[in-house]
Amino acid sequence: WNEIIELFRAGMPLRKHRCRFKSYERCFKASEAVDCLHELLGSNQNFGPEVTRNQTVKLLKKFLKNHVIEDIKGRWGKEDFQDDGHLYRFPPSSPLKPYPKKPSCGKEVIKFPDWNELEAGTSQEHIPVKSVTMNSELWYKRHSIAIGEVPACKLVFRRELTQTNIEEIWKSMTLSRLQKVLGLDCLDEVLDTKLVNSKHIVQNAYNVNKQGIVTLEDKSKELPHWILSAMKCLANWPSCSDLKQPAYSGFERDVFKTIVDYFGQIFGQMKEPLLTFHFFDVFVSVLGLLQKHSKAVEALQISCLLLPPENRKRLQLLVRMMARVSFNKDLPPLSESVRTRTLMVQAFSRCILCSKDEMDLDELLAAKLVSFLMDNYQEILSVPSALKSSIEEHVVHLQRVQIKYAGADTDATFPPPSFCHQISTDEFEYQRATGSQEPLAALLEEIAMNKEISVKDKKKKLKQFQKSYPEVYRVRFPTPETEAVLFPEKTKQKSPILMWALKKPFQPFHRTRSFRM
Numbered sequence: 001w002n003e004i005i006e007l008f009r010a011g012m013p014l015r016k017h018r019c020r021f022k023s024y025e026r027c028f029k030a031s032e033a034v035d036c037l038h039e040l041l042g043s044n045q046n047f048g049p050e051v052t053r054n055q056t057v058k059l060l061k062k063f064l065k066n067h068v069i070e071d072i073k074g075r076w077g078k079e080d081f082q083d084d085g086h087l088y089r090f091p092p093s094s095p096l097k098p099y100p101k102k103p104s105c106g107k108e109v110i111k112f113p114d115w116n117e118l119e120a121g122t123s124q125e126h127i128p129v130k131s132v133t134m135n136s137e138l139w140y141k142r143h144s145i146a147i148g149e150v151p152a153c154k155l156v157f158r159r160e161l162t163q164t165n166i167e168e169i170w171k172s173m174t175l176s177r178l179q180k181v182l183g184l185d186c187l188d189e190v191l192d193t194k195l196v197n198s199k200h201i202v203q204n205a206y207n208v209n210k211q212g213i214v215t216l217e218d219k220s221k222e223l224p225h226w227i228l229s230a231m232k233c234l235a236n237w238p239s240c241s242d243l244k245q246p247a248y249s250g251f252e253r254d255v256f257k258t259i260v261d262y263f264g265q266i267f268g269q270m271k272e273p274l275l276t277f278h279f280f281d282v283f284v285s286v287l288g289l290l291q292k293h294s295k296a297v298e299a300l301q302i303s304c305l306l307l308p309p310e311n312r313k314r315l316q317l318l319v320r321m322m323a324r325v326s327f328n329k330d331l332p333p334l335s336e337s338v339r340t341r342t343l344m345v346q347a348f349s350r351c352i353l354c355s356k357d358e359m360d361l362d363e364l365l366a367a368k369l370v371s372f373l374m375d376n377y378q379e380i381l382s383v384p385s386a387l388k389s390s391i392e393e394h395v396v397h398l399q400r401v402q403i404k405y406a407g408a409d410t411d412a413t414f415p416p417p418s419f420c421h422q423i424s425t426d427e428f429e430y431q432r433a434t435g436s437q438e439p440l441a442a443l444l445e446e447i448a449m450n451k452e453i454s455v456k457d458k459k460k461k462l463k464q465f466q467k468s469y470p471e472v473y474r475v476r477f478p479t480p481e482t483e484a485v486l487f488p489e490k491t492k493q494k495s496p497i498l499m500w501a502l503k504k505p506f507q508p509f510h511r512t513r514s515f516r517m
Contacts, residue, residue, distance in 0.1 A: 004037075004059075005068055007044070009090060012036045017087050024072045027089040033060055033069070034083050045291060047364050050345060050371055055364060057083050067091055166395055170205070171198035173391050178302045181295055182285055190281040196306055203309045205383050212382050214313040221310040223317065227262050230255050231317060235324040237331045256334050260347050263318065267351040274315045277356035279303060284365055290372060297376055301384040315352065316381045322348060323374045345370050444469075444476050448486055455487060 012033060014026040028036075038056040041047040061079035063069045070076040072087045081088075161169075175196065179187045187193055207215045216222055233255055267273065275283055282303050289296040304312060325331060326341040335343050349366040352373075373380060447461050462483075466473040477483040 004040070004044075005063075007040050008037055008063075008068075011040055012090075014089075019072065019087055024087060024089070027072055027087045030060075030082060030084050030086045030088060033088060041364065047368055048371075050342065050367050051364055052342070052346075053083070055367075057081065058363070064088075067093075161395065161399055167198035167202050169395060169398075170201045170391055171196060173394065174201055174302060174305060174387065177387055178282075178299065181299045181302065182282075182289070184285075190285050191279070195278055197308070200308055201305055204305050204307070204312050205388055207309065208383065213316050214309050216309055216313060218310075223314065227259065228317070230259050231321045234259070234331065235321045235328075237325075237328055252332055253334055256347075259321075263348060263351045266314070272356070273350065273352055273354050274307070274311045274318070275304075275353045276307065276311065279306060280353065280355050282306075283353060283369060287365060287368060290368075293376075296372065297379050298384065300373070300376075300380045301382070302387065304381060305383070312381075316377075318348060318352070319370075319373050319377045319381065322370075323377050326374060341371075341374075344374070441472055441476065444472060448476070459487070 012028060013036070014028060017024050017027050017029065034053060034056050037060060038051065038053050041051040041056060041059075042049045060069070061081045064071075064076055064081045065079050067076045068090075069088045070091050072089055074091075076091070175187060175191075175193055182190070184190065203217070204214055207217070209215055234252065237252060283300070286296055286299045286303065289299055304315065307315070322344040325334075326344050328340075331340070334340055338346070345367050349370040350363065352370055353366040354363075444462075444465055447458065447465065450458065453461075462473075
């Protein structure tokens with residue numbers, strides 16, 4: 001709203017006009033305003049050339065009602081603006097609307113639900129723990145580059161996830177991805193996440209047929225067969241396999257009118273569009289991404305996944321029909337004055353997207369979004385495969401038994417929550433001392449007794465182990481003599497020639513006579 005007003009005020013030429021023998025400074029004719037604003041909207045990336053002159057007149061009526069403009073006598077408040085020669089002017093006061101205040105929130109990541117909190121009366125002491133013994137080769141590979149600590153480890157047996165847990169994971173990861181794609185610090189700017197139904201997301205992702213259309217559990221919410229036949233007739237014109245072609249001219253227009261009336265009736269009964277009032281700000285925010293095609297497609301993919309299943313199915317069927325009809329060259333024109341594509345947008349945009357409160361630009365925004373939906377409906381209205389795969393991998397990861405190393409985060413590649421219970425430093429030291437002494441002692445003994453490795457490699461491994469676990473090493477080798485037993489010294493006999501050279505006393509160097517002549 002503010003952007004268009006600023007552009008209109010800056011671009012609208014103002015000059016002197018005469019009306020009924022009287023001159024008026026800095027004003028403009030109604031038709032001139034329509035020309036100027038229509039050109040501005042057509043060149044604006046948020047609206048585009050799809051905007052019609054009639055829509056521009058409707059917007060100027062809103063301007064007059066909200067005192068963006070006034071007639072030359074200072075009258076405003078009614079939508080009686082016409083595309084004619086009446087004179088108007090800009091009021092001296094600012095017509096800009098204040099921006100709605102968003103809830104303050106810093107950068108945050110969508111938090112996962114803490115579904116794994118222990119119930120009252122339960123304790124993690126009863127979780128079965130099994131020590132893991134590593135052989136010398138595995139241990140050496142893990143520490144061949146940098147000498148690090150081999151911490152205590154145990155098996156973590158995770159609780160089985162319920163269907164509610166899985167649904168909450170889908171909701172959390174879906175909203176987190178949507179926030180990232182939209183480039184927002186917080187989704188509260190455009191969406192109340194508490195109203196997002198996690199069951200709807202899972203149903204839209206898995207309850208689909210071979211064509212990717214949602215299958216509904218409640219069959220009473222399905223579209224009636226006769227409206228499906230009418231939509232199929234127009235989408236596949238003239239090759240309708242299950243319908244006999246009519247003999248009279250204009251049949252296709254009657255079918256189209258029937259479809260328009262039906263969806264208009266649904267809009268009246270539901271009292272909200274297919275994309276729902278709750279998600280209006282989310283879909284409008286996607287308009288800023290239309291220049292980045294791939295991001296806009298992904299944002300709309302995820303946003304449509306949040307819809308109630310019956311809304312998503314109706315949207316899939318309707319937009320698919322609109323796209324096919326728009327590109328069907330064999331279909332006779334459905335209007336004498338409007339192109340088929342424009343007619344599709346005008347007829348169905350309001351039942352697809354509109355705001356709950358009176359929004360002056362919602363018709364133009366809906367037209368822009370619906371046009372993009374028609375052009376990319378196959379991608380947008382399918383389940384985002386990358387998101388689905390990442391969520392499924394995360395669920396499998398949470399259900400898998402994990403080896404937990406003390407001081408290491410086994411879930412580093414996955415977002416929280418973790419099923420591991422945080423313990424104190426003293427408790428960790430106690431567990432490390434009692435739970436890992438035996439397997440580490442066995443590992444040290446295996447290194448010491450291994451005759452297949454060279455003496456040099458054995459000394460290197462023992463040195464690494466001593467640095468990582470000095471207490472365990474001291475128990476096995478309390479004195480240097482006990483360690484020296486592993487490496488008996490080999491006495492080397494010196495050669496006779498070397499012994500004779502060492503026994504011969506040192507003689508100073510004597511200069512000899514030169515043999516030069």
